[in-house]
Amino acid sequence: MLAVTPDPNTNIIIIRKNNEPDCTVCMDTGPKQKCNLEFLRITDPRNTSVEFSCPQPQDIYDVEINREIDCTETSCSGNIVQTESSLFPDFNRTFTWDFKVVSTRAFQLDFPETGMKQISNEDACPDDHTYTVVTYLRSGPATIGTFCKGGPVTTILARYKGRVSLKVPADAKLNPVDFKVTVGPETNSKFILVAIVKVNLPRGVSNTDFITANYPNEFPDNQKTQWDFTVPGMHNYTVQFGDHTTPECLSGDVQVEYNKGGKKVTKLSLTDPQPQHQQGNFNMVLKNCETNRTLQGLSLKYRVSVMRSGHPVLCTVDLTKHQGVSLQVEKLTSDPNCELSINSKVEEKLNVAAGTKADLSFLDCPSQDVRLTASQVIACQNVASCSASVLTVPKLDSCLPMPLHSFSWHLNIPRDGTVDLVSPTGTLQQSVPGHRCNQPVLLHVAEEDGFSVGDFCFNGTIQKLQVHANVSITATAHNFSKTTGPLLNANFSQEIPETIIYRVSPGMLSPTVLATPNWPEGMKPSSTVSWIVNVPSQYQALVQFANVSQPKCLERHTAMIVKKLGYEEELMSRREDEEPEKQLLIPQSFYLNMSNCIPESGNFGAFVCTSIKLFFNWCHSLTRSYCSYSAYIFSNRKKRDDKKNKASSIYIGGESIFRPGDKHFTKSRPDNNSHVYASIDEMMVYGHLLNNSSYADSMQDHFTGIQVDSYNTFTGPTNGEMPVIKEPDHEPEMDQYKTFLAPSETFIPSRPRTPIDRQDSLGFQDRRMVDNELYTFKSTGEINTIRLSGADMEPQPPITEESL
Known part of the structure; x- marks a missing residue:
């Protein structure tokens, strides 16, 4: 019971x-x-x-x-499939669903993505769940087909009334397909449509069999059935008729019609050659005639074969000739037509390990849909024994059908080591938002954990980049085939206390942009970055902090410190709760350090702009010797009788002071205005004095103009006293610089000292200067006369307002 x-x-x-x-x-x-x-x-x-x-x-x-x-005209009510049933579990069970819609409409069965596979009526399914779809025609029921789980059939439409049955044997757990039932479109046709079967053919090579309704028995008279085939892109299909029977038609003919996307319909007989090696989606319609029922009727079993239309590109990659180099190929899109394989195994991503060979295949993969990358591991176990490495992109096998997208070098160092990166062309340029590099090759430097150090290109102001960590350098290029020679030189040196150190030599023509690592995001917690900026002699640097972001620190503080090289005095020292300077004017080479705390919230980072300008200190420019001359600057050329112009002078520290009224300068050429100036270019006036000075090397291109006027040698003081000559202070030497974090000495070469000859002695006299007794300017080269005008100047009366 x-x-x-x-x-x-x-x-x-x-x-x-x-x-x-x-x-x-x-x-x-x-x-x-x-x-x-x-x-x-x-x-x-x-x-x-x-x-x-x-x-x-x-x-x-x-x-x-x-x-x-x-079902109503628009929908079918209720849950169709019961996934669980405790009724009669020990009996052979048949679950049936009967559907009924308006007589002019069809009911539509939609199966899940796995689809259904059509089998012969007498066959069984592997999981013992066998489905049958029946439609009720005026001539009687017609079995559309028998199906199993997993196949290309996704939808079946049948007219008016039908049934789906599921047979499950005793003791089998019920696990039905959760198909959906909806109301399909109206069916207005001269011929009664038994069913429309929609099929998604699989990718790759496949053979799928289909049979007509009631097979192997007769297909109903004056009826038609339709199959809608969706063919994968870049695939060819072929239709082959197998077992079939042809009826004797009393009226009409048996026809097979093919329609491709609204093009002209192709009509064939059962014995005609069917389509072969064609592409694209298509519809196939089988139409029966009115048959002589005393003879055999219409039946058909046919096969649709699918194969790839393209030809694979084969390439054997040999990495045994490139030490430490590995290769990767990956798809950029989800296009199922693109098929990658390695050693005959289809993969979504191909990896060829270093020191191995592999057979690669690329089928129907446009070059823009796949990406080829390669990498090389360079390991240093002992800094003392590691030699410098030249980072060059190796030439990969030419059979690869896609260009190289990027090449990465992974540099592994011991804990007490540092990686020194130097451009073979001389310098690097940092690429940051708003100041991106526009060059064929871009280098991305990152630490081992992926933290970005920054992006760089060539011909900039960075002489050297030092990183105290394992780093990866990734080069990307528009076309690596046009890139020749090394991209970077990598040296291994001893440990530095900072995380990153830059050696920078700012340019004269444009500002140098410096940004903290991982800009515009923040620096890594507890990390330190330093810039050692070399400022040319007689120049000064204008440092502007354009964009500074500060965190809320959980432990310790952030620090922004600026020092002149060789001096312990701090020009600026700020932490996160202090407002940094907007800009600093620094008269010589300097050191900029930024250290991060352990943030609680926010990020620490800075965007710095450095400009190099000429240091307009004429005493300093002229070797900072005792200055015993004065200069006149006249502006706004006026008439000689302009009474508003006043006498003026420039005071220059020393023991001798000259004023316009001292009568040391007398006016000549009273009738000639060639000596009256709207302005005086001091560089043109005094530039020749620097020809043999230490400053000449950096300024020689600025003072090559023609000397127009000259100034005869001034006879000097008449009291017979020798002017006191003050020796210039030595600039701080580079090898004396010790930062509070002690950056690597490799960044701080000692500054060469100028040897002291006897010319620097107070007792030394140059015969050329004995007569005029002017011992103001000292030089190790030839001493030039001071030329201010083109004519010899005779003694002239004092300069007064009336004379002007």
């Missing part, structure tokens, strides 16, 4: 399948009990008792569980 509770709109039908042994099935108990030997139907959705009179009723009876689905 079993207790059964049917679901609403569900019929339970118990059907006898064997005559032996004798057995009776009864429903309910007492006076209302109903018994039957052959058949019993339970329709009431209540708790009902079922009793069998034999001990093994599952061997005698099968159970059908039927649901009726009534």
Whole structure:
């Protein structure tokens, strides 16, 4: 005895399948009990008792569980499939769903993505779940097909009324396909359409079989069925007719029609050659005639074969000739047509290990849809024994069908080591937002954990970059085939206390942009970066902090410190809770350090702009000797009788002071205005004095103009006293510089000292200067006269307002 509770709109039908042994099935108990030997139907959705009179009723009876689905013109109600059922688990069960729609419409069955596979009616499915789809025609029921889980059939449309059945054997756990039922389109046709079967053919090589309704029995007269095939891109399909029978037609003909995307319909007979090696989606319609029913009818079994249309590009990659070099190929899109394989195995990403060979295949993969990258590992176990490495992109196998996108070098160093990166062309330039490099090759430097040091190109102001960590350098280029020679030189040196150190020589023509690592994001916690900036002699640097972001520190503080090289005095020292200077004017080479705290929130970073300008200190420019001359600067050329012009002078520190009224300068050429100036270019006036000075090397290109006027040698003081000559202070030597974080000495070469000859002695006299007694300017080269005008100047009266 079993207790059964049917679901609403569900019929339970118990059907006898064997005559032996004798057995009776009864429903309910007492006076209302109903018994039957052959058949019993339970329709009431209540708790009902079922009793069998034999001990093994599952061997005698099968159970059908039927649901009726009534659809309106637009939808079908209720959950169609019950994924779990506890009814009669020990019996062979058949679950059936009956659908009914408006007579002018079709019902549509949509299967999940795994789809369904059509099989012959007598075959069974591997999981013992076998589906059958039946449509009811006026001439009687027609079996559209029998199906199993997993196949190319995704949708079936049938007219008016139909049934889906699922057979599950005894003791098998119910696991049905959760198909959906909807109301399909109207069916207006001269011929009655038995069904439309939609098929998504698989990628790659495949053979899929299809059969007509009622196969191997006759297809209904004056009926047609349609298959809509979706063919993968870059695939060819071929249709081959196998077993088939041709009826004797009383009217009309049996035809097979092919339609491709609205183009002209191709009509063929069952014996004509069918389409071969064609591409694109297509519809196939089989149409029957009115047949002589006394003879064999129409039946057809056919196969659709699919294969790749392209030819694979084969390439054997040999990395045994490149030490430490590996190769990677990956797809950039999800296009299923692109197929990559390595050693005959299809993969989404290909990896060829260093020191190996591999056979690669690329099928239907446009070069823009795949990316080729390569990398090289360079390891240094001991800094003292490691030699410098030249980072050059090796030439890969020419059979690779796509260009190289990027090449990476992974530099591994010991804990007490540092990587020194230097450009073979001389210098590097940092590439930051707003100041991006526009060059064929770009270098991205990152630490081992992926933290970005920065992007760089060539011909900039960075002489050397030192990183105290394992680093990776990734080069990207528009076309690596046009890139020749090394891109970087990598040396290995001893440990530095900072994380990163830059050696910078700013240019004269444009500002130098410096940014903290990982800009515009923040620096790594507890990391330190330093810039050692070399400022040419007689120049000064204008440092502007254009953009500074400060965090809220959890531990310690951030620090921004600027020092002149060789001096302990700090020109600027700020932490996160102090406002930094907007700009600094620094008269010589300097050191800039930035250290991060352990942030609680926010990021620490800075964007710095450095400009180099001429240091307009004429005493300093002229070797900072005792200055015993004065200069006149006249502006706004006026008439000689302009009474508003006043006498002026420039005071220059020393023991001798000259004024316009001292009568040391007398005016000549009273009738000639050639000596009256709107302005005086001091460089043109005094530039020749620097020809043999230490400053000349850096300024020689500025003072090559023609000397127009000259100034005869001044006779000097008449009191007979020798002017006191003050020796210039030595500039701080580079080898004396010790930063508070002690950056690597490799960044700080000692500054060469100028040897002291006897010319520097106070007792030394140059015969050329004895007569004029002017011992102001000292030089190790030839001493030039001071030339201010083109004519010899005679003694002249004092300069007064009237004379001007």
